[in-house]
Amino acid sequence: MDIIQGVLNGDTRSIAKLITLIEERSPKANEILKQLFRFTGNAITIGITGPPGAGKSSIINQLAKKFRNKNKKVGIIAIDPTSPFTGGTLLGDRIRMQDLTLDEGIYIRSMGSRGKLGGLSQASYDAVKVLDAAGMDYIIIETVGVGQSEVDIIRLADIVVLVLVPGMGDDVQAIKAGVMEIGDIFVVNKSDIDGSDRLVNEIRMNLELNPKKSSFKPPVIKTVATTGEGIETLDETINQVYHELSINGIISDRRKQHAQQELQELIKDFYLKKINSSFPAEIIAYTEKILKKEIDPYSAANAILEKEE
Amino acid sequence: MTDAKPIRVLIAKPGLDGHDRGAKVVARALRDSGMEVIYTGLRQTPEQIVETAIQEDVQVIGLSILSGAHNFLFPKVMELLNKKNVQDILVIAGGVIPDEDIPLLKEVGIREIFTPGTPTSDIVNFIKNNVKNNVDDEN
Ligand code: B12
Ligand SMILES: Nc1nc2c(ncn2[C@@H]2O[C@H](COP(=O)(O)OP(=O)(O)OP(=O)(O)O)[C@@H](O)[C@H]2O)c(=O)[nH]1
Ligand SMILES: [Mg+2]
Numbered sequence: 046m047d048i049i050q051g052v053l054n055g056d057t058r059s060i061a062k063l064i065t066l067i068e069e070r071s072p073k074a075n076e077i078l079k080q081l082f083r084f085t086g087n088a089i090t091i092g093i094t095g096p097p098g099a100g101k102s103s104i105i106n107q108l109a110k111k112f113r114n115k116n117k118k119v120g121i122i123a124i125d126p127t128s129p130f131t132g133g134t135l136l137g138d139r140i141r142m143q144d145l146t147l148d149e150g151i152y153i154r155s156m157g158s159r160g161k162l163g164g165l166s167q168a169s170y171d172a173v174k175v176l177d178a179a180g181m182d183y184i185i186i187e188t189v190g191v192g193q194s195e196v197d198i199i200r201l202a203d204i205v206v207l208v209l210v211p212g213m214g215d216d217v218q219a220i221k222a223g224v225m226e227i228g229d230i231f232v233v234n235k236s237d238i239d240g241s242d243r244l245v246n247e248i249r250m251n252l253e254l255n256p257k258k259s260s261f262k263p264p265v266i267k268t269v270a271t272t273g274e275g276i277e278t279l280d281e282t283i284n285q286v287y288h289e290l291s292i293n294g295i296i297s298d299r300r301k302q303h304a305q306q307e308l309q310e311l312i313k314d315f316y317l318k319k320i321n322s323s324f325p326a327e328i329i330a331y332t333e334k335i336l337k338k339e340i341d342p343y344s345a346a347n348a349i350l351e352k353e354e
Numbered sequence: 355m356t357d358a359k360p361i362r363v364l365i366a367k368p369g370l371d372g373h374d375r376g377a378k379v380v381a382r383a384l385r386d387s388g389m390e391v392i393y394t395g396l397r398q399t400p401e402q403i404v405e406t407a408i409q410e411d412v413q414v415i416g417l418s419i420l421s422g423a424h425n426f427l428f429p430k431v432m433e434l435l436n437k438k439n440v441q442d443i444l445v446i447a448g449g450v451i452p453d454e455d456i457p458l459l460k461e462v463g464i465r466e467i468f469t470p471g472t473p474t475s476d477i478v479n480f481i482k483n484n485v486k487n488n489v490d491d492e493n
Contacts, residue, residue, distance in 0.1 A: 061411035069359050132360055133385035139406065140395035146402045146409075153409055157360065157390045 049080050055118070055179045057152060063175050064154055068168040078171060084178040086300075088120070089287060091183060092198035094164065094227070095208030097190025100234040102141035103270035104208060104279070105185050109145055111280040112183050118150045120176030123187040124166050127157035134158075138187055152176065163197030164188035170201055170307065196227050200306055203296050204229045204287055206279075209248065211240030225251060229263055229286055232279060236267035261289065324349055361389045361485050363414040366403045367396050368431065371421035376449060376470075380416060383474035384481070400430040407435075407443060413485050416477075417447040417464075424451050424459065432463045444484055448472065 051059025066074035093101045102123065109119045123138035134157035145151045158166045165188060176184050188198050198205055207228030231248050233241050248265050264282050268275030290296045321328065331345040340348075365381045367374060374396055381391045392410050394402070407415050417428060428447055435443065447459065448468035456467050466480055 057405075057408055058411075061409055065362075065411045127390075128385070131386055132388040134360075134390045135381060135385045136390060136392045137395075139392060143395065143398070143402065146394075146405050153406075155390075155392050155410060159360075 049077055052077075052081060052175060052179050053084060060152055060175055060179050061154070064168065064172045067171045067175070068156070068159070068166075074171070078174060081174065081178040085174045086177065088173075088177040088181050088184045089204075090173060090177075090186065090202045091283060092186050092188060092202030092205040093208060094188040094191050094195070094198050094205060094224075095232075095234075096210070096213060099190070099208040099210045100268075100270040101187050101190075101208050102138040104206075104232065104234060104268060104276070105138075105187055106142045106144060107270055107273045107276040108279060108283075109142075109151055109183075109185065111276060113148060113150055116150075117182035118180060119145075119152075120173075120179070120181035120184045121145075121151065121153040121187070122156060122169055122172055122176070122184070123153065124156045124158055124164070124169060124189050126189045127159045127166075129160070132159075152179070152181070158189055161197070162195070163200075164191050164195030165197045165201060173201060191224055196223055199227050199299075200303060203299060204283065204290065206230045206232055206283070208232045208234050209244060210235040211238055211244045226255070229261075229290065230279070230282055231263055231265040232275075233265065233267045234270050236275070237269045237272075241267055261293070261295065320349060320353060324352060327352065361414065361481060362392070362410065362412040363389050363416060363481065364392045364394070364403070364407050364410060364412045365416045365418065366394055366398050366406070367418050368398050368400055368403060368427040369419060369421065369423045370397060371419050371423065371449075372396060373420035373449070374418075376420065377416075377418035380418070380448065380474060380477060383478060384416075387478040387482075389481070400427060400434050403431055404434040404438060404440070408438065408440065412443060414444045414446065414481055417445070418449050419447070419451070420449040422450070424449065425455055428459050428464055429462045435463075442486075444481070446477075446480065448477070 048059045048063055052063055063074065063077060093105055095101055105121060109121065112119050125134050125136050125138065127134045136155035138155055139153060142153060145153060154172060156166045156169060161167055169186065173184050186198065186202060189195060205227050209231065233244050245265050245267060252263060266275055266278050266282055268279060327349055331340065331349065334340045335342050335345055363384055365377050367377050381393045385391045392412065394406055417431060419427060432445065445464050446466045447464050451467055451469055459467060465484065468477055
């Protein structure tokens with residue numbers, strides 16, 4: 046079967062093969078994505094982020110079942126960190142999603158971050174498009190376990206669910222401000238263990254102190270992902286929040302920003318490739334000069350760019 | 355250094371066997387040699403293993419059994435792969451597997467069997483020498 050037609054039909058193997066081509070940066074992937082692009086834009090994309098071990102995969106396992114009860118198709122992308130030293134990754138998120146494997150309305154793909162530091166992988170952006178074109182109603186993206194500054198998920202998802210758990214040392218203080226700001230919904234998971242009410246209060250206080258620019262107030266809900274408690278509420282909350290953010294234009298603003306960022310990234314990549322292939326000798330020569338302090342890097346970059354014009 | 359096209363491997367434990375130490379040791383060794391290793395945990399059915407391999411588009415499936423159920427479960431996985439017309443995945447296996455069972459398992463398509471005491475470097479080398487990089491071949 047033709048891979049484009051396969052993806053449009055929702056054929057698992059076509060989807061899987063195309064995502065591999067994307068991960069390997071095959072030029073073929075671009076050609077196929079060009080054809081698929083006009084079929085994208087229909088799915089709701091949900092980012093699930095939070096510290097390592099917070100229960101992100103377990104929540105996705107339960108949430109996907111709720112979506113399936115409503116007969117919605119679900120695509121899941123789960124990203125784990127690639128070792129910068131060996132390039133290897135242990136992708137273990139599926140351990141918590143075993144119930145979903147044989148459901149024909151669900152596709153799960155595990156990805157190594159492959160050098161990206163923001164909590165996603167380069168390929169995840171295009172992989173979402175593939176799942177979108179394949180007719181998924183919901184696409185859930187599990188980021189690398191975050192802590193400091195892994196906030197790239199806001200460049201990809203319509204809405205972001207931030208999962209926290211009680212007993213993380215200084216609790217909310219341990220999560221850096223930047224990460225707290227990306228949550229549209231806060232989930233206090235593992236609320237079967239002590240301290241969940243306190244954490245809920247801390248999150249609410251933190252949100253009071255640092256209100257979002259819009260009038261939107263992120264809800265805070267409690268879950269136990271291992272039993273499924275609270276997941277019904279999470280499902281309802283996601284739909285409510287998506288609805289609210291759609292009405293007040295935030296979702297379309299976000300999609301606009303995503304499109305613009307992607308365009309700018311592509312231009313940057315394109316230009317860099319062009320310069321690299323047009324002036325390989327100059328790049329090496331200027332690098333030497335910079336090392337010898339004969340020129341500063343700012344002027345060197347300008348000099349090369351002027352040659353291009 | 356980092357490889358732009360790491361080999362993707364599924365390490366799976368079919369059946370009710372609870373011995374997971376070996377599977378985890380192998381998974382870590384493959385990761386440390388630069389591969390992307392999907393580990394799905396205990397108690398996988400052959401159907402789940404084959405479906406996961408297809409969704410994840412792995413180049414290698416590694417099966418681990420120490421309980422003695424290999425003569426039933428390994429051929430079952432191979433049968434399902436054939437039924438789904440999946441021919442481009444290298445399947446290997448390991449665990450407590452008596453020598454006399456090995457020829458039959460190889461006959462159904464398990465390419466190599468690694469028994470207790472195998473240095474993990476042998477497994478890494480076997481995979482690196484036997485995986486065909488299909489994307490490269492096509493281009
Ligand atoms: C440790 C151990 C346990 C631990 C397991 C802990 C764990 N989480 O893994 C515990 C105590 C829980 C246990 C329990 C049982 N065990 Co036990 N156990 C062992 C023992 C002593 C060592 C296994 C081990 O971990 N080895 C270390 C690892 C690193 O080696 P490995 O798994 O063999 O892996 C190597 C290779 O086989 C290969 N390999 C393995 N998997 C894979 C996968 C791939 C893809 C590749 C390429 C290679 C590969 O590479 C590895 C590196 O060299 C073995 C005896 C033995 N010497 O093998 C018995 C043994 C496996 N157990 C046995 C039995 C019977 C049991 C029990 C049923 C006992 C009982 N009556 O309760 C239970 C069943 C548990 C269950 N739920 O399934 C029997 C199995 C008999 C059989 N096959 O016919 C054995 C062989 C002991 C014996 N001689 O009777 N066991
Ligand atoms: N007690 C309790 N344990 C939970 C709960 N949710 C998840 N766990 C356990 O927490 C551990 C981690 O869960 P995962 O779902 O793998 O967490 P994760 O955030 O996906 O982890 P990483 O992907 O490694 O960052 C597992 O052992 C789960 O069984 C919960 O609500 N209560
Ligand atoms: Mg996870």
